[in-house]
Amino acid sequence: SQQGEEDPQALSIQExxxxxxxxxxxxxxxxxxxxxxxSGRGLVHLILIRSNERxxxxxxxxxxxxxxxxxSSLLITASRAADTASYFCATDAPGTYxxxxxxxxxxxxxx
Amino acid sequence: xxKVTQSSRYLVKRTGEKVFLECVQDMDHENMFxxxxxxxxxxxxxxxxxxxxxxxxxxIPEGYSVSRxxxxxxxxxxxxxxxxxxxxxxxxxxxxVWDEKLFFGSGTQLSxx
Numbered sequence: 112s113q114q115g116e117e118d119p120q121a122l123s124i125q126e127x128x129x130x131x132x133x134x135x136x137x138x139x140x141x142x143x144x145x146x147x148x149x150s151g152r153g154l155v156h157l158i159l160i161r162s163n164e165r166x167x168x169x170x171x172x173x174x175x176x177x178x179x180x181x182x183s184s185l186l187i188t189a190s191r192a193a194d195t196a197s198y199f200c201a202t203d204a205p206g207t208y209x210x211x212x213x214x215x216x217x218x219x220x221x222x
Numbered sequence: 223x224x225k226v227t228q229s230s231r232y233l234v235k236r237t238g239e240k241v242f243l244e245c246v247q248d249m250d251h252e253n254m255f256x257x258x259x260x261x262x263x264x265x266x267x268x269x270x271x272x273x274x275x276x277x278x279x280x281x282i283p284e285g286y287s288v289s290r291x292x293x294x295x296x297x298x299x300x301x302x303x304x305x306x307x308x309x310x311x312x313x314x315x316x317x318x319v320w321d322e323k324l325f326f327g328s329g330t331q332l333s334x335x
Contacts (some may be wrong), residue, residue, distance in 0.1 A: 119274035143323055153226070153312055154265075199264070201324075208253065208272065208319060209280070212265040 117200060117216040125221050130187045132216040134200030135180075141203050143212075145185050147200045148197045148215070157198075163221055225249070228313050228327035233328045234330065235334050241300040243330050245313030249323075252318045254296035256280075259310040259329075271296055293327070 118133045136145070142161045144155040160167045160170045160183065165172045173186040187194055199217040204211060228252040231242035246272030247254065253272050257280075269288040277288050283308060289297045296315075298306055313327040 125320075144322065144324075145225060146324075146326075151329070153328045153333070154248070154314075155326070156323050157275060203322060208270055208278070209267060210324065212257075214264040 116212040117198070118191055119216060120214070121217045121219070122189060123219045123221065126190060126192055127171060127191055130194070130220070131191050132185050132198055132218070134183045135183070136176045136183075136200070136202045136211065136213075137181065138202075139202055140178075142208075143174075144201045145172075145174060145182050145183075146201060146212075148199065150196070154199060187218075190218075190220045190221050194218060197218045198205055226313055226327040228311075228330050229329050231328065233330055233332045235303050235332065237304060237334060239300075239303050239334075241303050241332070241334075243300075243311055243313075243332070245296045245298070245315075245327055246294050247296075247315040247325070248294065249315070249325075250315070251315040252292065252293070253316045254290065255316075255324070256286075256296065256298045256315040257312045257314065259312055260281070264313065265270050267271040268298065269303075270301055305334050308332060308334045 116135050125220045144159045145157045147152045160174050171188045176183045195216050199215045200213045201210045226247045235241050240288050256268040259265050266282050268286050270278045271290045273291050287299045299321045314324040
């Protein structure tokens with residue numbers, strides 16, 4: 112079945128730096144979401160971008176969407192140690208109730 | 223804020239046992255989901271319920287069943303647990319098909335020995 116893919120699989124940065132992670136998907140979508148998962152916990156919704164949007168901001172988060180390339184990026188600016196987590200993109204499958212989750216990017220922010 | 227509560231954080235069961243994983247949400251959401259999460263495979267959908275007593279199979283329903291007798295509760299049942307069902311199980315809910323945002327529980331780490 113379709114799988115989104117995040118890139119890189121793991122990322123380690125210093126506190127205060129920006130973190131960028133990418134997501135690619137395979138079919139047309141209505142929207143794309145980003146979620147965060149702290150170690151051993153459930154996922155928390157961060158931001159949703161619709162297929163007719165190109166960029167969206169929420170606090171220190173910036174998401175872009177390029178439907179022609181079937182890709183999205185999540186930028187976290189001025190990262191903090193508390194941002195250490197795994198980040199997942201999720202795309203809807205039009206005409207179904209399903210979401211397709213990627214395999215995630217593990218972000219480590221060093222204090 | 224929506225609260226999705228999974229009954230156990232950690233569970234250890236024996237092969238062949240019948241296992242019940244419970245999930246309760248407190249915001250009158252119509253739709254509820256069960257996923258399993260394995261390293262390198264991401265989240266995979268086991269079952270989905272769009273209303274009370276209504277369910278749909280997801281991508282990996284084999285070896286599982288579900289029950290939704292009340293709107294707030296969605297149970298995942300492993301009929302006869304096997305070692306390959308050792309995994310993190312995540313329950314999620316959303317208001318309805320018009321609202322794409324998912325709310326997740328904290329997860330149940332199930333080990334089948």
